[in-house]
Amino acid sequence: MTRSIFVPNDTGARSIGADEVADAIAAQIAALGLDAAVVRNGSRGAYWLEPLVETDSQTGRVGFANIRPHQVAELFASGTLPTRDHPLSVGVISEIPWFRAQQRITFARAGVIDPLSLHDYRAHNGLVGLQRALTMSSQDIVREVMNAGLRGRGGAAFPAGIKWETVRNATASQKYIVCNADEGDSGTFADRLLMEADPFQLIEGMTIAALAVGATEGLIYLRSEYPYTEQTLRDALRLAREAGVLGPAVLGSSHTFDITLRIGAGSYICGEETALLESLEGKRGVVRAKPPLPALSGLFGKPTVVNNVLTLAAATDILATGSDAYAAAGVERSRGTLPFQLCGNVRRGGLVELPFGITVRDLLETFGGGTRSGRPAKAIQVGGPLGAYLPTTQWDTPLAYESMAAIGAMLGHGGVVVFDETVDMGEQAEFAMAFCAHESCGKCTPCRLGSTRGAEVIARLRRGEDSRKHWSLLEELCETMELGSLCALGGLTPMPVRSVMRHFAGDLLSSAPGHVLISEAT
Amino acid sequence: MLTADDELTELQSLLDGAPTDASNLLPVLQAVQRRLGRVSPGAVRLVAAAFNLSRAEVYGVVTFYGDLRETAVGTHVVQVCMGEACQSVGCRTLMRHAEATLGVTAGHTTPDGHFHLEAAYCFGNCALGPTVRIGDTIHGAITPERLPALLAALRNAG
Numbered sequence: 001m002t003r004s005i006f007v008p009n010d011t012g013a014r015s016i017g018a019d020e021v022a023d024a025i026a027a028q029i030a031a032l033g034l035d036a037a038v039v040r041n042g043s044r045g046a047y048w049l050e051p052l053v054e055t056d057s058q059t060g061r062v063g064f065a066n067i068r069p070h071q072v073a074e075l076f077a078s079g080t081l082p083t084r085d086h087p088l089s090v091g092v093i094s095e096i097p098w099f100r101a102q103q104r105i106t107f108a109r110a111g112v113i114d115p116l117s118l119h120d121y122r123a124h125n126g127l128v129g130l131q132r133a134l135t136m137s138s139q140d141i142v143r144e145v146m147n148a149g150l151r152g153r154g155g156a157a158f159p160a161g162i163k164w165e166t167v168r169n170a171t172a173s174q175k176y177i178v179c180n181a182d183e184g185d186s187g188t189f190a191d192r193l194l195m196e197a198d199p200f201q202l203i204e205g206m207t208i209a210a211l212a213v214g215a216t217e218g219l220i221y222l223r224s225e226y227p228y229t230e231q232t233l234r235d236a237l238r239l240a241r242e243a244g245v246l247g248p249a250v251l252g253s254s255h256t257f258d259i260t261l262r263i264g265a266g267s268y269i270c271g272e273e274t275a276l277l278e279s280l281e282g283k284r285g286v287v288r289a290k291p292p293l294p295a296l297s298g299l300f301g302k303p304t305v306v307n308n309v310l311t312l313a314a315a316t317d318i319l320a321t322g323s324d325a326y327a328a329a330g331v332e333r334s335r336g337t338l339p340f341q342l343c344g345n346v347r348r349g350g351l352v353e354l355p356f357g358i359t360v361r362d363l364l365e366t367f368g369g370g371t372r373s374g375r376p377a378k379a380i381q382v383g384g385p386l387g388a389y390l391p392t393t394q395w396d397t398p399l400a401y402e403s404m405a406a407i408g409a410m411l412g413h414g415g416v417v418v419f420d421e422t423v424d425m426g427e428q429a430e431f432a433m434a435f436c437a438h439e440s441c442g443k444c445t446p447c448r449l450g451s452t453r454g455a456e457v458i459a460r461l462r463r464g465e466d467s468r469k470h471w472s473l474l475e476e477l478c479e480t481m482e483l484g485s486l487c488a489l490g491g492l493t494p495m496p497v498r499s500v501m502r503h504f505a506g507d508l509l510s511s512a513p514g515h516v517l518i519s520e521a522t
Numbered sequence: 523m524l525t526a527d528d529e530l531t532e533l534q535s536l537l538d539g540a541p542t543d544a545s546n547l548l549p550v551l552q553a554v555q556r557r558l559g560r561v562s563p564g565a566v567r568l569v570a571a572a573f574n575l576s577r578a579e580v581y582g583v584v585t586f587y588g589d590l591r592e593t594a595v596g597t598h599v600v601q602v603c604m605g606e607a608c609q610s611v612g613c614r615t616l617m618r619h620a621e622a623t624l625g626v627t628a629g630h631t632t633p634d635g636h637f638h639l640e641a642a643y644c645f646g647n648c649a650l651g652p653t654v655r656i657g658d659t660i661h662g663a664i665t666p667e668r669l670p671a672l673l674a675a676l677r678n679a680g
Contacts, residue, residue, distance in 0.1 A: 012650050015662030047649035186605025189646035224552075224589055225645050227658045265548060266588030268643060282547030282573075284586040300545075341648065344610035349649030372611065381606055417648065419610045431609070435643070441586075 010043035024072035042197020044111030045351025110197035129319030148323035149335030154308030166295035170303035182271035185384025187415030191309035199236035205312030329355035344417035383412025386492035388499035425504035447490025596631035596638035607648035
């Protein structure tokens with residue numbers, strides 16, 4: 001039987017040479033005349049091990065980590081496929097503590113299967129949720145999602161079941177399922193990883209949502225910064241159509257559903273759901289005032305479900321195994337699992353899927369293994385560019401929606417970016433405002449002008465100009481942006497800024513020792 | 523470099539048969555950008571006519587999105603990720619090196635037209651930064667030491 005040797009076809013793995021490794025392996029197989037073939041799987045998200053080459057064995061998949069093209073000949077030195085006894089082996093993948101300590105639900109298939117094999121997908125519980133959904137009433141599907149306590153994974157954490165119920169109850173000639181795949185937050189890559197490693201899961205999730213609300217058309221809005229993901233999704237959509245998963249008779253049923261892929265054009269704000277809808281309508285990505293809610297008046301004024309990639313993906317498991325099983329994980333009103341994206345200056349960065357509730361410190365120490373630079377960590381930004389910077393004193397906070405909100409932070413899309421002691425937090429605060437100014441859609445004044453003025457004021461503070469005046473000006477500005485902005489960009493940009501004011505005031509002010517404002521601020 | 527006339531001929535062939543409902547405007551403008559390297563005033567005029575929109579409406583869309591450019595830039599667009607995750611592993615230093623190596627500041631094209639250097643915000647490669655995108659290829663773990671070789675390879679490739 002032809003044996004498989006796996007090399008990830010993932011943006012991260014490819015960015016550090018996976019394609020060259022795959023080519024070199026194929027050449028070795030040919031030269032040695034082995035009965036083996038290279039399979040391009042997705043990544044398991046253990047970026048610290050990439051490029052991670054794997055082979056099948058009696059005891060499970062065996063890994064060979066951080067393989068560079070020049071090491072491939074060494075892998076095949078014995079003239080056969082490498083085994084777990086090979087010096088470059090990291091052993092059986094499932095036994096590596098970094099994986100064993102995770103609870104993978106949404107990412108259970110990631111890195112295991114060939115992303116573009118529907119056969120693999122079905123063999124690993126794929127389409128079970130959709131098949132069950134096809135036997136249920138739309139009301140029961142929504143109830144299942146509601147009972148699972150699934151909240152929007154894009155960052156806003158709105159209960160998905162309530163959104164679906166609103167669209168289900170709306171009467172309209174056309175309803176839409178829109179997948180927000182505009183994963184713009186720095187420090188997040190879970191959507192990308194899922195779409196590259198397990199794209200059929202997203203397609204299945206969108207189809208379940210369509211059955212739940214009575215939609216026949218779906219759109220995926222993917223950011224243009226993900227060129228490899230685009231190719232995988234295009235192929236997956238074509239294969240799903242050919243296999244009858246999508247199309248006029250979903251899995252042979254009387255339901256119609258198809259999905260169009262749309263590519264963004266380099267605008268961060270289009271990750272905001274109403275700006276995204278405007279963009280899909282061919283307009284500038286300018287935020288809409290709410291109400292009306294997109295659930296009632298969304299794309300082209302029709303009832304529209306707008307959900308993040310991971311929210312839609314989670315629906316497949318909820319339908320497959322039931323809401324009770326899903327809701328069993330997590331804490332308080334944060335149910336299920338969240339794929340934390342541990343990255344930045346960290347030794348073992350990657351995707352860590354766990355139930356809500358792990359502490360920041362546990363994530364950094366158990367999984368991250370400290371900083372990549374070896375210097376002490378100073379701050380951790382959780383939740384993307386609009387999330388707070390947490391000082392060491394806050395690292396025992398559990399990562400859940402409620403506990404993060406309680407310390408003036410947010411979980412967002414689960415990005416966790418580690419900074420070592422060399423970071424200048426004043427520079428980070430200034431960047432937060434400058435980024436908002438760069439990406440503001442310009443519709444509302446607090447965001448459009450506030451962000452520019454904010455960056456200016458912080459620059460003055462950093463230069464030590466009239467600190468007292470500029471400190472209170474910045475506080476006022478933050479409050480105005482928080483209360484007066486139309487959407488989360490302007491409304492949340494003050495969050496990282498305030499976290500720096502609160503916890504890293506010394507970095508923000510000119511470094512005169514014993515500065516009066518430091519004591520005022522704390 | 524295409525002449526203005528060539529450009530308009532290319533464009534007309536691209537527009538022929540393309541759906542002109544509003545939702546297809548961005549895909550068409552993206553196709554123009556890909557084909558011609560820019561969305562010129564002439565392109566705006568033709569697209570506006572095809573979609574039955576005012577030139578101002580189309581121009582407004584072009585100027586909103588970073589991927590759409592009014593003027594063409596260098597052959598190889600070099601985008602250095604300046605997002606927070608890459609900041610934590612030294613992208614600010616990397617950008618300074620890129621500027622020094624290419625002899626231009628971010629947002630500019632080299633005099634020989636080979637390279638256009640700019641900042642970008644996140645390629646979803648946050649555990650393997652600093653990340654640089656050149657054309658449609660994503661490069662991870664790019665240190666100031668590795669950058670010159672990467673650029674030299676492209677320069678030699680033409």
